[in-house]
Amino acid sequence: AQSVTQLDSQVPVFEEAPVELRCNYSSSVSVYLFWYVQYPNQGLQLLLKYLSGSTLVKGINGFEAEFNKSQTSFHLRKPSVHISDTAEYFCAGYQGGSEKLVFGKGTKLTVNP
């Protein structure tokens, strides 16, 4: 069973619209959760992380995510997207009891003018 599930493979949205990228994790994943962004032909860059404490986590570039233990979700949101946010976004978490970071399959966000 997949440990981290990203429910949408592609999300098209218009510029300045809000966006939510969905991520669910299974019980095999610890509650240390991350969102990474990958621009074309580049490596991954950390957007934000949840380790403990407040369930609303703010990251770079105006992104935020909310950890919801009852729904086992860690959805990423931005109230108003820019063309430059076009990229692939990956949700990840540490596999329980290990140092292994497991990734979802990614969501390709396309922001159209």
Place this chain on the structure above:
Amino acid sequence: EAGVAQSPRYKIIEKRQSVAFWCNPISGHATLYWYQQILGQGPKLLIQFQNNGVVDDSQLPKDRFSAERLKGVDSTLKIQPAKLEDSAVYLCASSFQGAGVYRNEQFFGPGTRLTVL
């Protein structure tokens, strides 16, 4: 601060040939990771080093893949012989604190895109 460096950025080889990738982590980072990212999927951990020792290589296809991290700094990942299904982006990452600390942020290099024909 310089980021994680990888070379080459692109490589095209024929099946059954050999190939090697190089990674130089961020200075002072003890932990180094190699990931394989197949098109349309998230990165998958191949091997994790703590200094020059292997922490996890459970997903490394050891019949054809090998990796080393001499002197606990640079690392090389080799494939010999390559198969068509090895076509992927190979990402190197490093982190500051050692294995056992979940809060490490992993810093990724730009990757090497391998095409096997």
